Amino acid sequence: MNTSSLSLSVSLETELYFHFRMPFWNIRENPKEQAHTFLFPQWPRRPKIVVISRGIFFEAAKSTDMEFELVKKFIMKKLKNELPKNLTYHSAEHIKDVYRSAKRLAKLEGVTGADLTLLLTAVLFHDSGFIKSQKEHERLSCEIAREYLPGYGYSEDQIERICGMINATKIPQTPHNRLEEIICDADLDYLGRDDFFRIGKGLYEELCMYGILNDVYEWNKLQVRFLEKHTYFTKTAKQLRKPKKDEYIKMVKDKLKEDKKK
Numbered sequence: 500m501n502t503s504s505l506s507l508s509v510s511l512e513t514e515l516y517f518h519f520r521m522p523f524w525n526i527r528e529n530p531k532e533q534a535h536t537f538l539f540p541q542w543p544r545r546p547k548i549v550v551i552s553r554g555i556f557f558e559a560a561k562s563t564d565m566e567f568e569l570v571k572k573f574i575m576k577k578l579k580n581e582l583p584k585n586l587t588y589h590s591a592e593h594i595k596d597v598y599r600s601a602k603r604l605a606k607l608e609g610v611t612g613a614d615l616t617l618l619l620t621a622v623l624f625h626d627s628g629f630i631k632s633q634k635e636h637e638r639l640s641c642e643i644a645r646e647y648l649p650g651y652g653y654s655e656d657q658i659e660r661i662c663g664m665i666n667a668t669k670i671p672q673t674p675h676n677r678l679e680e681i682i683c684d685a686d687l688d689y690l691g692r693d694d695f696f697r698i699g700k701g702l703y704e705e706l707c708m709y710g711i712l713n714d715v716y717e718w719n720k721l722q723v724r725f726l727e728k729h730t731y732f733t734k735t736a737k738q739l740r741k742p743k744k745d746e747y748i749k750m751v752k753d754k755l756k757e758d759k760k761k
């Protein structure tokens with residue numbers, strides 16, 4: 500594994516208190532353990548902490564390989580704990596669903612190696628912005644990715660590609676390369692799947708909660724407009740999902756006609 504060293508020297512325990520605002524009782528109790536948790540919460544590897552005669556010295560091996568399994572564990576825990584509980588669509592379940600779809604699409608589209616890792620990382624972060632706000636959540640998701648991914652060995656260039664994928668999922672989707680096409684198709688995979696109505700119900704409830712929609716009639720009108728404008732980008736999604744999606748457009752249109760008669 501390639502590593503680069505990052506060293507931080509801290510003069511005394513008091514400096515931990517005054518400079519880093521680390522609670523003093525923590526330093527007294529177990530400085531090595533507490534300093535790591537407090538100063539490097541997002542680092543996957545524990546920095547080596549050496550106590551020298553009049554202070555503490557931190558030396559950490561910072562990985563330059565992508566630590567995918569560690570970042571997956573970290574972000575899934577963050578999403579489960581910090582996404583607002585009233586999100587009935589953009590929940591941790593949505594991320595797991597898009598993750599499975601992206602993995603399947605990537606396999607069928609022949610994406611492997613580092614590209615697959617970047618794609619799946621983008622999926623894990625793509626709606627994390629909802630932790631902060633629904634508004635401009637893609638930009639906020641990129642902010643979160645930029646904050647944490649360097650600590651897991653992702654380079655600036657890799658993070659830019661990940662943010663490219665996250666931004667491509669903004670509606671209307673605008674993919675510029677194959678990985679961006681795959682994440683876009685995975686994000687809306689359910690539009691052509693058997694669980695379309697179940698997942699759609701969650702989105703309807705979330706939009707009502709935000710005050711964007713008021714009733715099912717408005718929702719069905721929005722669904723038809725959205726489904727007719729939407730297009731899958733990859734050959735695989737076009738083959739696997741488009742036929743069923745077209746059936747759903749017809750079904751929702753019929754429902755709208757029925758409701759109009761009443």
Ligand SMILES: [Fe+2]
Nearest residue numbers: 597625626686
């Ligand atoms: Fe999403």
